[in-house]
Amino acid sequence: MTEHQKGPAVAEMTHITSPAEVDEILRSTDIAADLHNRDSFPLLGGSVLTLTRTEHLQRRRLEARLFARDALHISEQSVLLPAVKRRLAARTALRTDPVDPVGDDLLVFSRMVLVEMTARLIGLDGVEDDEQLELLYSCAERFGEAASVEWALTDHGEIMAAGLAASDEFVERWFASSYRRRRELLESGAELPVDLLSLLLAHAKELDEDEVRREAIFFLLASSSTTTHAVPHIASELFAWLENHPDDAAKLGDVGFIRQVVNEGLRMHPPVPSLLRRSLRDVTLSTGRHIAEGECLALDLDAAVRVVEVSGEDPAVFNPYRPMSTGAHPYGFSFGGGPHTCLGRPLATSTSKTNPDEAASGSIVVFMLELMAAGMRLDPRTPPPRRRADTVADRFESFPVIFTAL
Numbered sequence: 030m031t032e033h034q035k036g037p038a039v040a041e042m043t044h045i046t047s048p049a050e051v052d053e054i055l056r057s058t059d060i061a062a063d064l065h066n067r068d069s070f071p072l073l074g075g076s077v078l079t080l081t082r083t084e085h086l087q088r089r090r091l092e093a094r095l096f097a098r099d100a101l102h103i104s105e106q107s108v109l110l111p112a113v114k115r116r117l118a119a120r121t122a123l124r125t126d127p128v129d130p131v132g133d134d135l136l137v138f139s140r141m142v143l144v145e146m147t148a149r150l151i152g153l154d155g156v157e158d159d160e161q162l163e164l165l166y167s168c169a170e171r172f173g174e175a176a177s178v179e180w181a182l183t184d185h186g187e188i189m190a191a192g193l194a195a196s197d198e199f200v201e202r203w204f205a206s207s208y209r210r211r212r213e214l215l216e217s218g219a220e221l222p223v224d225l226l227s228l229l230l231a232h233a234k235e236l237d238e239d240e241v242r243r244e245a246i247f248f249l250l251a252s253s254s255t256t257t258h259a260v261p262h263i264a265s266e267l268f269a270w271l272e273n274h275p276d277d278a279a280k281l282g283d284v285g286f287i288r289q290v291v292n293e294g295l296r297m298h299p300p301v302p303s304l305l306r307r308s309l310r311d312v313t314l315s316t317g318r319h320i321a322e323g324e325c326l327a328l329d330l331d332a333a334v335r336v337v338e339v340s341g342e343d344p345a346v347f348n349p350y351r352p353m354s355t356g357a358h359p360y361g362f363s364f365g366g367g368p369h370t371c372l373g374r375p376l377a378t379s380t381s382k383t384n385p386d387e388a389a390s391g392s393i394v395v396f397m398l399e400l401m402a403a404g405m406r407l408d409p410r411t412p413p414p415r416r417r418a419d420t421v422a423d424r425f426e427s428f429p430v431i432f433t434a435l
């Protein structure tokens with residue numbers, strides 16, 4: 030594991046806004062991902078995003094097995110969809126008067142279903158009832174805050190202490206027993222379930238239990254926090270779009286349209302505001318920019334995608350029909366690029382370039398289709414959704430919605 034490195038605050042790093050430079054830096058093996066080598070190191074040091082070169086490639090290749098097409102399909106159909114339907118039914122059951130609309134907070138809803146899906150992916154036993162889910166949700170929330178500590182405007186030490194306390198709870202409630210059960214299965218020669226813990230136990234024997242725990246925590250937050258922050262932005266853009274394009278209401282059940290909405294929403298609102306990098310040696314980019322060994326960089330994804338060369342006309346305006354420039358992704362830079370490109374991207378969303386017959390649409394696409402089929406609208410009874418004031422990341426504090434078709 031690399032050492033915990035101190036460095037300048039994000040605001041004092043060299044900010045890179047040019048898409049060409051962002052792309053070149055992301056692809057460079059001489060410039061390392063640095064986010065979890067800083068304040069969040071005690072919780073996430075040694076996880077895949079902190080690794081470099083061969084060690085990184087080996088871990089990544091192994092974990093990519095979790096995202097095989099069949100596995101994604103099972104995850105969407107057998108875990109995510111039932112979880113969404115169960116939550117909608119539970120919210121409906123809370124209604125005391127049948128004329129009252131069914132309501133929920135979209136932030137809470139997203140995190141609850143994502144936590145359940147990711148618990149399966151990791152291989153956490155015992156997360157089966159709502160009480161366990163609520164407890165894991167609470168851990169995931171604290172892990173998410175710790176992972177984004179670099180952008181927090183409040184005390185970083187307190188945020189990390191809460192994340193580490195959540196880690197102890199995580200180990201005690203689910204991780205230690207799930208890890209032990211798989212180790213015993215492995216030792217007895219029995220078949221292992223397909224999940225992260227089994228993969229690491231069987232094929233990454235050099236990792237000790239503590240290192241596997243860090244990886245499991247990274248997976249939990251990498252999946253649930255990003256999606257939780259993305260979904261309200263996507264919904265907010267879609268509601269505004271429908272006001273000005275009412276004819277598109279007829280397309281809310283169309284997977285192709287919703288996929289474009291999701292990808293365009295992700296393009297406009299990268300859940301990770303900037304990607305942090307540290308140069309391993311002196312590098313000169315093809316633009317002529319010189320980066321010194323040890324220099325810390327913040328790759329501004331928001332700025333890099335809001336340029337005509339990448340996104341086409343009116344790059345700062347939401348448009349699900351946007352024709353992208355050749356080579357650009359419909360979701361812009363939101364899943365990063367180069368060796369650390371998000372491994373979970375196919376679990377989150379699909380692209381219109383992929384085969385339309387593909388088995389998995391992406392959890393955010395499936396989630397949005399279900400919510401729109403349930404008649405999701407902003408809750409007119411409450412004040413509009415609030416943005417958070419305790420972080421420089423563009424995140425919602427709450428996002429109250431109602432379901433008019435329930």
Ligand code: HEM
Nearest residue numbers: 077078251252255256259304363364365369371372373377
């Ligand atoms: C909206 C959803 C998501 C967004 C926007 C997102 C974004 C990102 C970004 C930007 C990175 C690269 C970070 C960097 O280079 O510094 C990343 C890495 C990663 N993401 Fe995601 N992510 C999402 C969902 C998921 C899901 C569902 C998973 C599944 C568990 C996941 C697993 C990972 C992993 C394992 C990495 C590390 C890859 C590596 O270091 O090689 N992500 N993600």
